[in-house]
Amino acid sequence: MKKIVKNGTVVTDSQVFQADILIEDEKVKMIGDNLEADGAEVIDASGKYVFPGGVDVHTHMDLQAGKYRAVDDFYDGTVAAACGGTTTIVDHMAFGPKGCSLWHQVEEYHRIADGKAVIDYGFHGVIQHVNESVLKEMGEIAKQDGITSFKVYMTYDFMLKDDELYQVLKQAKEDGIVIAVHCENDGVINYLRKHYIENGCTEPKYHPLSRPARCEAEAVNRMIHLAAMAGDAPLYIVHLSSREGLMEVLKARASHQKHLGVETCTQYLTLTDDMYQDPKEGLKAIMSPPLRKKEDNEALWDALRDDVLDTVATDHCPFNYGVEKQAGADDFTACPNGGPGVEERFRVMYSEGVAKGRISLPQFVKYLCTNPARMYGMYPQKGTLLPGSDADLVIFDPAKSRVLTHADMHSAVDYTCYEGMKVQGDIDLVMQRGNVIVKDNKFLGKQGDGRYLKRGKSVLAE
Template identity: 40%
Template structure:
């Protein structure tokens, strides 16, 4: 079927491995050719975009989003569904997400997959996959994993804390062994549950109940310890592991040390940990602090500096958003008097690429190539998205065209997420795309959404190769 053709002419193509002045020709959803002065010899095209002065890069891949995600304990749902959330993503240069599908207690992973597909498919405007969140480990679940991995669902999320989702070390090692055997990947939220539970109870008993106490109930040591433990269990099981949202120098150091001794561990961090710090929890700010409640919380500046170093030197491999959008009024404010009642998470799918672009590339901490690696190429490689994250013939034509000079002043109203605040209000960011292209189709066209609801497709993901994914 002819799905049309598009030529992007006159831009600078930037990939994870280099840059060149080149045109990009797309046809039938795939990249057909990349090179200087394409046009003659390739036949007529349906549309030509003049990308003079722009950078042409792989579309962003966000492997950590929570859309239409329920928090059962609090009876709330994230504010974005798969329509508003993926629209926000498209405006922020994201062309693929990997979200989550939650296993119910007593339910199978297969049932979780089927249910989740039914939720996402009608709404998504960009391509999608999802990790299955394993909450209830038993013989049947372990027996399902091999088939799931082989059928395009190779990654499994686990929480080492969070009451209703938590699994213990005994279950974690079983999951790691099974994943290692079949080409799967365990993706772990690492915090020491005993310590967090104890510290929360201690805070509440002492009357320290306001939103700011969320942060002191989850100090860096609880993250570093659990990160080290997860890595050690993966090492014992001979399985690869991905550490979710590294926020502290201790956790980053455990990842770097393990990689140096040959453990197959990769890690992500998120923009909030790179541009915000623990000053957002200033007690004077009252309930406003609830806007910044997420787990793990933001850290002191020394940790922020360590994360930038880890991104530059390669010991952290990708930046995802952990987009978990809750409205301030009516959702976050439910916990003004008790921080344990605040839904955890920040909106960030739309600002992820611009933050890493502005604070990484524009400020000189990262090369443009490293930006592409962290936001597209590495996430694709780590999570088995073999058709995405590259600009080369045969790859999916997922491309963003960015004017590196264009600046946007951030307010909630210029963004597209269905929330009433942005944690980045007041920042000025470069790196928003002029055009976002998904499988050769322009879906954001100079500020206008041109994507139809539900056009996004499930991405077939390959089993994980623990050697190349590093």
């Protein structure tokens, strides 16, 4: 059925303008003034913004993390995403069994996601060891399954050493694949964690002290140099959290390093390590990297204003405070890492970013919609409103306000880190490929309506 979204203020990553949008066969058919079409359903967006559907390229649905599993599967998690204005995710796979092929987790993730997701989705592969077979499989998986990005870790059990990172980067350069990296210095972190626990320092407030910002900065610096040595291989730094880490990015920008993408997350822009001071509630915010300080928040906002960073994601990885998070009640190092955020991102970023004058409307769309799609080979199908793009859109009322509370959210998790935050602006309606899937915070879509996305080449690999 044809639909016309009329009288809205359309926002792209470069423009803000009054227009109607004609939708036909799941696509944006036309954008213009006073559009009409026989038999079309008319949706009035007067006084409201019409944004592209959000694209979150850093989620962890149904993630097995050691002894614990994230409580959102691909149904619950994508319902939460949809209700928060996100119509596309690219999910980071968990580690597989030791020594497994790259295909193992690809097959596992299709098993747990296909037929469950309510919005469109893709996967990032994960590399947990390096040999000739793994390096060969990278290109095979990119061609056959459209997984054109792989994640590596510089800490945790399946971290890669520098020589392995270098080999992966060289192969990625050859195959036109993006390597996403969790940057933290493993040796110093493990020394500090052990030191604090042995000295009886077991409360959540020691979590950020055990993972200081310079651990991130050192690893970011090392990774940037490794990518440069590998012929300016396509590199994407995930969840940048600190001013110190940002300084290393600024150096790379100043030296005009090519093929470098950098992401931060909503929580690193808006929350601080004050959350860890509560010896019980502080467990809710145990994530890695940890929350930082107010000056880190402001440095990252400045970087968004100045177009130094590329995307804002969530690292959505929820564990129940009343269950899994309690593993850290007597030892913060035993608490599973991660927190919810996929539903909160759109509202928090509009309120704290646009409404407070920190970023412009086009920048909001760029960081939450367009750039994520560009970084991971989905543009212009996703992340924008152009003739021929998928009709994924959000009608957003800047005049409304609300208080964020867990009771109004749709994730399976039992808390939000943003409880009680008043936000300016709210989502009226969310459309996925021309179908209204959310209206007035009620989910109207269906399980399995999300389609798997075979992604193309990233702008970082061009």
